[in-house]
Amino acid sequence: MLTVPRTASAQEPPPIERNDYALELFQGPLLAPGRITGLAGATTATAQSLEGVYNNAAAPAVREAHSIDRFEWEPTAGIAFPGAYGGTDFNNRGEKGIERQIERNRRLGLPHRSTVETTDRFLYLNAGLWGQIGNFGMTVTADMLRYDVAAQASAQPSLTVGLTRVHAVGAYGFLKNQLCVGAGLRLAYVDINEVGNSDAGVISMLGAGPQAGLIVKPEGRSWRVGLTARAPVSASSFSLENLIREQQASGAVIRRAGPAFIVPDRIVQPWELEAGVAYQLGPRPLNPSWIDPLEQKRERERIILDRRAKRLAARRAETASMMLARSRIDRGKRARRLAQMAREEAAVQALEDAELAEIEKRLHDERKARYLNWPREHVLLLASVLVTGASAEAVALEGFIDQRRELVGSRVTVAPRLAVESEPVPNLLKTRAGVYLEPSRFRDGTARQHFTVGFDVRVLKWSIFDLFPEHQWRVSAFLDIAQRYQNFGIGVGTWH
Secondary structure: OOOOOOOOHHHOOOEOOOOOOEEEOOOOOOOOOHHHHHOOOOOOOOOOOOHHHHOOOOHHHOOOOOOOOOEEEEEEEEEEOOOOOOOOOOOOOHHHHHHHHHHHHHHHOOOOOOHHHHEEEEEEEEEEEEEEEOOEEEEEEEEEEEEEEOOOOOOOOOEEEEEEEEEEEEEEEEOOOOEEEEEEEEEEEEEEEEOOEEEEEEEEEEEEEEEEEEEEOOOOOOEEEEEEEEOOEEEOOOOOOOEEEEEOOOOOEEEEEOOOEEOOOEEEEOOEEEEEEEEEEOOOOOOOOOOOHHHHHHHHHHHHHHHHHHHHHHHHHHHHHHHHOOOOOOHHHHHHHHHHHHHHHHHHHHHHHHHHHOHHHHHHHHHHHHHHOOOOOOEEEEEEEEEEOOOOOEEOHHHHHHOEOOEEOOOOEEEEEEEEEEEEEOOOEEEEEEEEEEOOOEOOOOOEEEEEEEEEEEEEEOOOOOOOOOOEEEEEEEEEEEOOEEEEEEEEEEEO
């Protein structure tokens, strides 16, 4: 029996001829601040403050053990270099897809073998600001990924690809911060231009979608659970000066960005559902009770006011008894007693007023001492899973650049994540490591395994001109390695 081998050309995706397709934005490799990447993104249950919004919309409301002030705020910034060493398969096209592209380019006589060889100059930046007052917290973060893709053919321009994401989230802590719930928006802006010519736009789209999350952290327990959901983001508005509209014989209109690219009619970022758990070993508490400074101050004030009320009642009772027995008590003696009571009360109230004047500082010092007295030894175990929805009639960036209708995201994908964190040198060095599985959105692609490591080092104490009193600062670094992918980066932030 004769068999005919299937050639690469038999499996070749058809060319893009119309605008009736979507460009899918799918984040396979982790692009997040250093601690999250070092923990393989498994921080859904322990998301907190500023950076936690990448994994859970409830993060801004979480009060950790180091949270001792009613109002707190914190900035962050970081830089990373994904694909810095070249040969980066950023979208996990997989070996089969790369081989197919190499074969097609060879048949067409193109100078480059695949987009893995033509993608370069990766740069990732992130920055954000977080604020918290009482049980309410809010975070705004932004990150940007940019890289270049060299032209596959002489008639095609080289491209600069930019993806900017913004998270704006508010959250509130209920039941003494044991249940945190948050909601907000995530925005995505895609900007693709010709290299060296920012005026020659190829794609420019902005989209937004809601997100929500919750974290359960019962007092005194060593575990947490987290859940967050993100609605799909879709954008379909273009504003390009070089957008060409071609009238076809059939009456249809084809929109092109210059002569080389038939643009999509929309850009999509699929829905996401993320769930995680955390468990901490060691003497350090994971979920200590949070003391609200305002409630603590009011409680001390109530105690003082109650003492004053009791003393007033006692004075009134004594005065009434003297009035009833005035026939037996000399008026002068009664007057002297009333004056004595007034002096005694004035002296006691003066002490209480001084106590009230210093109560905020004293209570702050008590809360700080409570935190500093806790042991720092711990081992934090983390696990999470990220489920990403399907996309209809969508191609990845490679499909858009090749102008091939190679559909991606036709099925729901699942990405499990595991991590561990500890503090081997108390109050000086934190280390972390993790592993996560990155699914492929391509039909013939396979998942790849990532290994991550990271650390924080406490460097100095600096108030930055009294903007951050009593703040200590850290330097962080991380590394993310997988087949056909590598990423490393550094960052700065506050040390806790």
